Amino acid sequence: MRMRRKKHGPERIAACSEYLICPDKDMPGVLHDPSEWFPDRRPVFLEIGCGKGGFASSYAASHPECNLIAVERVPDVACLALEKAKAGRGERQSDNLRILIANAQDLTRLFCEHSFAGIFLNFSDPWPKKGYAKRRLTHRLFLEQYRRLLSDHGLLYFKTDNEPLFDFSLEEFAAAGLSVEQISRDLHEDTSIKDNIMTEYESNFVSQGKPIFYAKVRFEKDHAGTTD
Numbered sequence: 001m002r003m004r005r006k007k008h009g010p011e012r013i014a015a016c017s018e019y020l021i022c023p024d025k026d027m028p029g030v031l032h033d034p035s036e037w038f039p040d041r042r043p044v045f046l047e048i049g050c051g052k053g054g055f056a057s058s059y060a061a062s063h064p065e066c067n068l069i070a071v072e073r074v075p076d077v078a079c080l081a082l083e084k085a086k087a088g089r090g091e092r093q094s095d096n097l098r099i100l101i102a103n104a105q106d107l108t109r110l111f112c113e114h115s116f117a118g119i120f121l122n123f124s125d126p127w128p129k130k131g132y133a134k135r136r137l138t139h140r141l142f143l144e145q146y147r148r149l150l151s152d153h154g155l156l157y158f159k160t161d162n163e164p165l166f167d168f169s170l171e172e173f174a175a176a177g178l179s180v181e182q183i184s185r186d187l188h189e190d191t192s193i194k195d196n197i198m199t200e201y202e203s204n205f206v207s208q209g210k211p212i213f214y215a216k217v218r219f220e221k222d223h224a225g226t227t228d
């Protein structure tokens with residue numbers, strides 16, 4: 001997500017510091033149990049590439065039984081997610097939402113193995129050029145990192161408007177030996193998939209009449225696929 005540089009970005013981020021987690025600053029080089037940042041121990045979910053944080057705020061409000069860490073690598077964008085998290089505090093029964101400014105590729109160096117119950121990838125950047133395939137968040141190298149982060153039987157929830165990225169992702173899931181439990185090539189017309197929470201990008205695509213592609217993928221503990 002491109003964004004014009006924000007005036008007073010650092011100050012605005014600092015004003016929401018109760019919702020920001022800074023693992024490197026708190027204890028550099030240490031792997032963290034994500035529950036450290038929440039007052040109550042609950043299953044912790046990750047959203048990677050949260051953008052402005054609409055999904056994260058709605059998910060946290062509608063799932064008080066879970067904790068959610070929403071990750072965004074662009075500080076000016078994460079600032080908007082933080083402000084949304086702060087503004088939505090009154091809508092949440094639980095203090096269960098935190099924002100992390102980080103790149104997805106660093107998550108296994110920040111968090112303990114098998115410490116997340118699920119991961120959401122919502123409208124990840126498609127990186128259409130072949131030479132950039134390794135940057136796609138469903139590339140098998142990222143899937144191996146998710147395998148380390150997710151608990152046994154952990155789930156990956158993936159949504160995109162981009163059919164080539166979706167087809168690429170299905171190939172990567174198969175190569176990694178993962179089972180796709182639910183799949184839809186038109187999520188909003190599929191009555192078998194309940195309780196979808198829309199993201200900012202999704203609302204935009206749906207208003208243009210575009211279909212949304214969806215897959216729910218299960219990670220089993222000792223099932224390693226090919227990684228070459």
Ligand SMILES: C[S@@+](CC[C@H](N)C(=O)[O-])C[C@H]1O[C@@H](n2cnc3c(N)ncnc32)[C@H](O)[C@@H]1O
Nearest residue numbers: 001049050051072073103104122123199200201
């Ligand atoms: C296309 S936007 C989608 C935003 C939001 N999920 C939505 O659906 O409205 C993708 C977001 O992922 C972030 N992103 C891309 N690659 C990332 C990475 N490697 N680590 C963390 N965030 C990333 C981008 O900065 C951008 O904000």
